[in-house]
Amino acid sequence: MMPDCRAPRIVIEQVTPQVDAGAFPVKRVAGESLAVQADIFADGHDKLAAAVIFRHQDDGEDSTVPMVLLNNDRWEARFTVALTGFYTFYVTAWFDPFASFVADYSAKAKAGVAKAADLAEGQALVRAALGADAPVDAQSLLSVEMRARMAASGPRRFVARSADLTIDVDREAAGFSSWYEIFPRSQSGDASRHGNFDDVIAQLPRIARMGFDVLYLPPIHPIGRTNRKGRNNALRAGPDDPGSPYAIGAEEGGHTAIHPELGTLPDFKRLIAAAADAGLEIALDFAIQCAPDHPWLREHPEWFAWQADGSIKYAENPPKKYEDIVNVDFYAPASMPALWLALRDIVAFWADQGIRIFRVDNPHTKPLPFWEWMIADIRSRNHDVLFLSEAFTRPKMMYRLAKIGFSQSYTYFTWRNTKLELESYMNELTSAPVRDFFRPHFFVNTPDINPYFLQSAGRAGFLIRAALAATLTGLWGVYNGFELCEAEPVPGREEYMGSEKYEIRAWDHEREPNIIKEITALNAIRRENAALQHLTGIEFLPCNNAQVLYFRRFSDDGNVLLIAISLEPHSFQDVMIELPLWRWGIADDGDLKAEDLMRDENFIWHGKYQPVRLNPFEMPFCIWRVSPAQV
């Protein structure tokens, strides 16, 4: 067995960030700074140098950032990813003979044993790199200027490089936005009149005033009539029941058509434009299942699974059957690739109408290779399209969907209520590698989830959950009604009575109790404080009350918030919080300047421990912007 003497002599390993050894890209948003680190070392004591080389997919040019040694063989370089789309990067390292010469000669000089002959190696390196005229006296050789020139132009030996790694850069809204969900048909203000896009346009000022920036609509397509579901998910619909918008497709058309009662495509485009004027972006639903009336059953029966007796196979999860829904068969011979292309074309169609955010219904019940390809295909043309994964399923599938391309993901947040649950879930979400591929979107409720906690928590409970969702991550979402403290359940179930999935509702947007003012304040605080505009930058802090979640949020630009949220909606919570004075090098008896952002009060805190009372009948949480009292 012969040796490979040219095998890399320098080790480059544990390059971060990376996901599954580079099998999937690391996610960032445009404008973020990326810190690439690697363990770099080699045999012996010769000096190494290293750099990160990166390139954007649409750019022919490599960029180079020198790495610096942190400690313990760990090197780092930082750079900003300015553009959306994919970047690739790798780490390279080499022996730097001139740096070794400088280190060796300096050590000898310091010990008083340097001789003129010891300069020869450095002189030869400089003359070879910079020409025979270069100054080579001892002072010039060891100068900062010469080291810089030689770092750039000197010889590099045993150059090694890591594998390529990929960064998937989304626009900022991928990491920071505030969603509001409505059923367009419920926007007329009259439960007996089907709302349309103009009714939605009329609601835009109200929604924008609350500070939301994404308006998410469930499917807007024609709704099937065969086996249509009635109110409260009844097996049979009454004659006036509108049906579930998730039973997609009727004689009026399928996934690229609009339900006639909502309006026309031009109406919809008017809505998109009006929303944009109001600072709102429209997010559409992409739900693949078909109603039995969907045109595809007629036009493309070969994309569906048929029984031996010629009947269609309805969706089922034995023993349950879903007779209003038919699933396409991704692996029917005729489906590959015709069905896949047709589904991609649906998304492309709506992207062409100006939609840049898709909320995807139940992606975990469709093949992963489909999503991986479809999202890459759409984003190869429009880097700024975002996909939200609605996969309420087992954790590894949820993470995998994020790895293969989903920009954001629904989470278990709605079922995390205690301090231990919230801290451990946040620690999981903000630890590598999860934080590098999974963007958790904290919805306080959805049309399918009327959380048990809210059913009995009263107004204080809504304030608690709003404060948690709005401050724990950069992405939060509210389904219409939450701000009005709507919580009436189907008894014993986590569902809304009179669910809008099956009937048209009329909402009184001024009814009491409500938390509209507080949601408006939360969204304003989010916009004004960079610390709340991303997932990372969170630290749970000590306090002496297990019913109080107390944490620090911070961003690179020095914005720091301290946040204390009671988790108990029925009683006052007294808590002694510990101010992290040491983060600013302030002694335990020092001062911290604080602004109470929900109450618009400024004051000075003296000393490390501070008593706080959280009042469920007024506001069960506090958000303080803090900074050192003496600057």
Next chain:
Amino acid sequence: MMPDCRAPRIVIEQVTPQVDAGAFPVKRVAGESLAVQADIFADGHDKLAAAVIFRHQDDGEDSTVPMVLLNNDRWEARFTVALTGFYTFYVTAWFDPFASFVADYSAKAKAGVAKAADLAEGQALVRAALGADAPVDAQSLLSVEMRARMAASGPRRFVARSADLTIDVDREAAGFSSWYEIFPRSQSGDASRHGNFDDVIAQLPRIARMGFDVLYLPPIHPIGRTNRKGRNNALRAGPDDPGSPYAIGAEEGGHTAIHPELGTLPDFKRLIAAAADAGLEIALDFAIQCAPDHPWLREHPEWFAWQADGSIKYAENPPKKYEDIVNVDFYAPASMPALWLALRDIVAFWADQGIRIFRVDNPHTKPLPFWEWMIADIRSRNHDVLFLSEAFTRPKMMYRLAKIGFSQSYTYFTWRNTKLELESYMNELTSAPVRDFFRPHFFVNTPDINPYFLQSAGRAGFLIRAALAATLTGLWGVYNGFELCEAEPVPGREEYMGSEKYEIRAWDHEREPNIIKEITALNAIRRENAALQHLTGIEFLPCNNAQVLYFRRFSDDGNVLLIAISLEPHSFQDVMIELPLWRWGIADDGDLKAEDLMRDENFIWHGKYQPVRLNPFEMPFCIWRVSPAQV
């Protein structure tokens, strides 16, 4: 962009054990059981099945072990690696339509909605797999027997597989052995007479009686005369000074020659045989550096770095110079590959003489690609050769040497003295992935390390360090003199006065104080208790004294030891230990049978908390073998 509809539908990820995404093998010893786990899942709710497929490098046949679902999409299979050498394995998974049929039909039957027609799918699957005669009534279809037959013979759809991973299986001594180190020239019993291999043979019964099973000898080759070092590392040797055996090579020969005063090659082979008869295996030193008199400087000047003035470049670490040592240049043009092959041939030469363990001196100052190739080359012919890395350097280099092939490694153990240090170091070493590639060898001392702790700790200190090393891992080592409580330092330094590296010593093996009896007992306990024969199977337990390390050692076969070691050699330590009764499901007021293995006493412990007094003047540690009192 066209989709790849054939891309794997089933996800297989997070396969463990693995090291750096499969870049390096996982280490095990022959006879060990390996638990392979993986996350396996796919879209939808159809049933999956999975298996591990493995194969030994010398075997043409694959073996298959079915995996079982643990929980949360995590699957596992266990198998035993019986042979030394490399195994490869991979994980494979598939949709199991018959299992899905059984699950779906059973759900319908339980809900009382199963119809005869619902059997059709299962019947078709059975007939296709087992023939038209197979029984297909409902009872037969759902029977345990049918499920087993169909699991083996039924259809498998969407079969996916992981990448290949590698297991490097060493013989048992790689993970469990007790080393003793001597300088052969010091074995005559008379400091004025150079010892030889027959003197070593005379010492074998004494060493074997203590229970050691590896006898490690520093280099046995001719020693250079040019710039030879004197006693206590003096710059110039006196006329009778024997020199450091690490200055290898003289006119009598180089790395394949034997220092004439030690004996001849036949003498050495007699030593190997006599050691084997005594239950001892000889480990040799492989130190690449050359004395200036090494024959290679004359025969292969092209393998060394020469100065412009024609002089040789001595080893240096500026400002220090090592004028008794010359380093080969692995990357001189003529060295590639001639020098690499010549070095490999040295190891191969000693392997041919019967040596199966090499302790490698300072591997971190030689190129990693050399070690990776050399070790693989030697082990491709002799799977049972072991290499111990003596790299006292930064942690990542130490770990990398283990990854690329070293079987065992020296550690920082000698500098870990406090409870916090020992617990955190053990937690690092026993956590994945470190435990899967790095086998820590705990030497209590070496010719280069006279630990500060021992210099002032007295006999109790030697007992403490022996107990720690002998019980914390499967590998421990003693350099001659430790058992005699030898600790005289070069003042202020961590070195031995009168170091055997530079002079011949005579040892009185009966001198007092000594801990020969205790070392003998420790080695006997190690041999009799599987719990002490590996690195893993350790849990630190609660006790109320920060000067006491208290832990549980356990093995798969039910052998359980509780061990309490005082870390304070000068005073009694009273401690309340907590018995882990819950490990056996015993209530807090229950009983545990205990054998005090160092004192040969049996008793019953009643209740969870037990007071213990550790006496430095007698024995500052306890080892109890425990089991439930009622079986």
